[in-house]
Amino acid sequence: MAEPKHHDEPTHHGEHIVTPKVYLAIGGTLLIFTGLTVGASLIDLPGDLNAVVALAIACIKMTLVVLFFMHVKYSSKLTKLTVAAGFLTFVVLITMTMTDYISRAWGRW
Amino acid sequence: MDSHTVAAQTAEAGHAEHEHPAFLRHHFESVEQQRESATFGMWLFLLTEIMFFGGLFCAYLIFRNWYYPAFVAGSHSLHLWAGTLNTTLLIISSFTMAMAVHASETRMRKALVGWCIATLILGCSFLCVKAYEWHDEWVEHHVPGLNFSPQGFLHGTKDYPDDKLSLDMAEKTQVYFSLYFAMTGMHALHMVIGVSLLTILIIRGWGGAYTSGHVAPVENFGLYWHFVDIVWIFLFPLLYLISRHQ
Known part of the structure; x- marks a missing residue:
């Protein structure tokens, strides 16, 4: 039991x-x-x-x-892939936005 | 699980030809498959949460660079001890929640309820400290739109005598506090939802719902709770720590 x-x-x-x-x-x-x-x-x-x-x-x-x-260390490949996809999307959100902002001549950067 | 238990948990008499635990839905072949699907679904939900908080983090990074002195002065007005205490409370609550999942997996009903209650108490303690901080910010006139005055940032403070901003920049501390209240507020809302769900888990767990192989609800609530912990793990340095010496 x-x-x-x-x-x-x-x-x-x-x-x-x-x-x-x-x-x-x-x-x-x-x-x-x-x-x-x-x-x-x-x-x-x-x-x-x-x-x-x-x-x-x-x-x-x-x-x-x-x-x-x-428990991701012990999870299935599907779960690992899902988590990795989430972090990748988050990194894209931050880096693409920041790349845009720091490459503009707005005088504040 | 032996056949007696399965028979005892068979939901209705009509199910006798394909015995299964009452919590196993018909469109799943096994408890394991059901659990895996639930975990997958939970993670997909958490991905939308990552993007939701990601937008707030992004806004914070951009505005911190635009109105840097205002963000530094705003951050100086927070209590480091309160942020540290709250981080500690949340990390311990994540540990107790992980232990609750363990109790559910090893089918120990009283341990499950005990760890869940410990998590509940730690979560409520976090909210109490947060409420204290918000009250303090109200008293200090740091609430944009409701109770804000730039006066506190014009002449330096006791701990930071050099925080003398121009009136224009002192007004911009409202951007910092808007994001502060948006981020800690959304985080606290997630905590309130978490505490409510946890109360349901405790009541149903006491009745033995999660200590007979039905781990998925406890496990997936654990994922939610740990996610909320991770959000705070990043809010803490961004709001409290990185501007201490600027």
Whole structure:
């Protein structure tokens, strides 16, 4: 009864139960990165480095949440492709818009 | 699952010729196929959410470059401790939600309800801190359109004495606060929806609906909750952190 069932269906992704140990490790890492990003914001880094560090840490945290908390690491290829398509579309949204804005002689950039 | 359980969960007498759990819809061949389809559908919904928040992030990036001093001064007026506390609360709530999914997969009813209640409490705590911040911004006259005054940005503040903007640029802090309220407001709306759905999950989970193999509702709510967490993971540095030393 406690055992999850295993059917051999062609569409089914290998059922993988992530252990609490993994969740605890990921949660702890996310809290450490939160501390790091707050600490880094208190230091006056040269140029735009403060923004770069903060966003890089945010990207690392997002990747950990997506891969482990959202199970994408253990998901089917269909799910992985869907998630990848989402990020690609988001990157297109940001980069294409920004490319347009920074390439115009509006005097504000 | 043994045959006794399947028989017990067979919905109606007419289904005896093809036994299946009551939660398995007829157009799916197996629970696994149903779960995979639900996950796929949930991710497609989350993609539309990525584009929705993506538009707000895009607007924020553009206007931050246009009215840079106003955005820096606006960001200086936020409480770093509140943002940090809220980030911590949300990350812990993501952990408790992941544990709730684990409890559903391993069919532990009380653990499922317990982790869901922990997530609910953390989510409500986040909203309380957010409400405190919004109230503070109302008191400080930082709410565009309702209660705004540029006075606070003309003469420098206690923590940032150099924040002396021209009247024209001080008015532009309204752009920062408009985006601040739009982004944190839409995020908070998602949290309120999440907390409401979680309440339903807790009530139905207590009745044992999700600890007999029917993991998909808990799992997909988890995806939604983690997505809302990710939005905050980016809102936190953009709104609170990156302008500290500018």
